[in-house]
Amino acid sequence: MNLGRAAVLAATLASTVALAQTHPPRVVATSTVVPAPPLHGVAIKLDIRRSKLDNGLRVVLAPDHTSPTIAVDVIYDVGGRNEERGHAGFAHLFEHMMFQGSANVARGDHFKLVTSHGGTLNGTTSEDRTNYFEMLPRSELPLALWLEADRMRTLDITQFNFENQRKVVEEEFRMRVSNVPYRPASIRLDSMVYEGYWPYEHPAIGNMQDLDAAQLEWVKKFHDAYYAPNNAVLAIAGDFDEAEAMQLVRRYFGPAVPQPSIPPYQPGPVPQQKAPRDAIVEDAHAELPAIMLGWPIPPMRERDHYALELLAMLLGDGDTSRLESKLVRERAIATDISVSTNDHRGPDDFEISLKVASSATVAQVQHAFDTELEAVKHTPPSDEEMRKLRNRIEAHFLFGLQSNFSRAQQLAEFELYWGDATLLLGELDRYLAVKKEDVMRVAAQYLKPETRSRIEVKPPLSTQPKEH
Numbered sequence: 027m028n029l030g031r032a033a034v035l036a037a038t039l040a041s042t043v044a045l046a047q048t049h050p051p052r053v054v055a056t057s058t059v060v061p062a063p064p065l066h067g068v069a070i071k072l073d074i075r076r077s078k079l080d081n082g083l084r085v086v087l088a089p090d091h092t093s094p095t096i097a098v099d100v101i102y103d104v105g106g107r108n109e110e111r112g113h114a115g116f117a118h119l120f121e122h123m124m125f126q127g128s129a130n131v132a133r134g135d136h137f138k139l140v141t142s143h144g145g146t147l148n149g150t151t152s153e154d155r156t157n158y159f160e161m162l163p164r165s166e167l168p169l170a171l172w173l174e175a176d177r178m179r180t181l182d183i184t185q186f187n188f189e190n191q192r193k194v195v196e197e198e199f200r201m202r203v204s205n206v207p208y209r210p211a212s213i214r215l216d217s218m219v220y221e222g223y224w225p226y227e228h229p230a231i232g233n234m235q236d237l238d239a240a241q242l243e244w245v246k247k248f249h250d251a252y253y254a255p256n257n258a259v260l261a262i263a264g265d266f267d268e269a270e271a272m273q274l275v276r277r278y279f280g281p282a283v284p285q286p287s288i289p290p291y292q293p294g295p296v297p298q299q300k301a302p303r304d305a306i307v308e309d310a311h312a313e314l315p316a317i318m319l320g321w322p323i324p325p326m327r328e329r330d331h332y333a334l335e336l337l338a339m340l341l342g343d344g345d346t347s348r349l350e351s352k353l354v355r356e357r358a359i360a361t362d363i364s365v366s367t368n369d370h371r372g373p374d375d376f377e378i379s380l381k382v383a384s385s386a387t388v389a390q391v392q393h394a395f396d397t398e399l400e401a402v403k404h405t406p407p408s409d410e411e412m413r414k415l416r417n418r419i420e421a422h423f424l425f426g427l428q429s430n431f432s433r434a435q436q437l438a439e440f441e442l443y444w445g446d447a448t449l450l451l452g453e454l455d456r457y458l459a460v461k462k463e464d465v466m467r468v469a470a471q472y473l474k475p476e477t478r479s480r481i482e483v484k485p486p487l488s489t490q491p492k493e494h
Contacts (some may be wrong), residue, residue, distance in 0.1 A: 082256025096264035107225035115232015129180035175278035254285035
């Protein structure tokens with residue numbers, strides 16, 4: 027379960043979507059009014075206004091005047107899943123290239139302008155999208171919009187910038203993948219779960235071979251195909267005037283030229299897995315052995331995915347979760363537990379990571395895990411467990427409401443992924459509709475032996491615990 031996504035959804039318990047103001051003919055605006063009761067007595071207003079410019083740019087506004095700050099998030103419908111074989115990592119490369127200057131902003135000045143005006147900024151890449159964001163005082167909304175529009179319209183793609191950022195990305199790969207314990211095994215597990223399905227079979231960070239072989243003309247072609255207003259969503263959340271914000275959006279983003287032929291996303295079906303897959307990864311940076319398991323599951327927002335997210339929380343979220351309490355606290359045979367769904371737009375996966383304590387063996391941890399998994403497949407969670415799960419979900423949602431950026435990001439993703447940011451308002455109800463029998467059913471239906479992928483991580487021999 028992606029708790030960053032879940033946190034924002036708390037607004038569904040206390041939100042009002044106001045009718046959008048009338049905009050000039052060139053902008054289409056839509057809205058809905060959805061009242062909801064307050065969460066634990068805390069009344070929160072989430073005002074969502076959706077618009078679309080003539081060039082195809084989708085705009086989502088979420089004004090909130092409780093704090094004098096704003097967040098701007100531009101999300102492009104391009105990520106690792108859109109890359110061709112041999113071109114892995116291009117979306118991540120452009121996460122870096124987009125900060126290398128544009129027609130009116132010199133290399134490095136994007137950072138300087140934002141930070142010197144009291145703000146923070148960054149960009150992130152996933153298999154499903156790339157986003158760029160700024161968080162600033164409310165008075166700096168024009169600056170954030172101008173900066174994003176300028177690089178959308180006139181990014182400086184030169185041989186120098188390309189070579190420079192290729193080196194940066196390769197160094198990042200070494201720092202975040204090659205030299206990070208358990209990370210290579212995690213990437214290998216994804217490739218096993220999605221074997222034969224290229225969009226998610228390879229990591230969004232890319233690989234050294236494809237980056238070394240990349241050519242400037244390939245990179246330019248990739249940029250021209252995807253980084254256009256009609257392949258993006260702009261979300262603004264925080265303390266701003268809606269009419270002023272839309273005027274600025276039209277002024278800065280209106281001249282951006284749309285891409286007439288965005289490549290269609292046609293990945294084909296995921297090859298059916300008929301037998302378990304196993305591998306051993308020797309990790310020179312790991313101090314303890316580990317077991318990593320993965321299964322294919324339905325995409326986000328499908329009915330069973332909500333039950334699978336609750337299953338992940340039941341097994342591994344918090345000290346009272348089943349695996350944490352049994353394997354870590356009671357028996358002390360594991361030191362770290364992680365259970366999650368990856369929350370992909372397309373087919374998703376359910377992953378579990380178990381680090382083996384120095385006093386235990388891989389076989390002991392595997393047997394203990396298998397016992398707990400079989401138990402949840404045959405016996406539904408108790409009423410008390412379901413109550414705790416629902417309370418934790420509500421708490422995660424409410425916590426996320428404190429961040430304008432989190433609201434902007436989640437609204438932008440809902441608009442991009444499913445075509446309507448206001449769908450966010452119904453999300454919590456979907457979680458709360460999950461019954462304990464659903465949790466038991468999805469465990470048995472999706473976490474099957476024949477669709478399981480498993481990796482055993484082996485540390486250097488000198489650090490491996492002795493078998494008992």
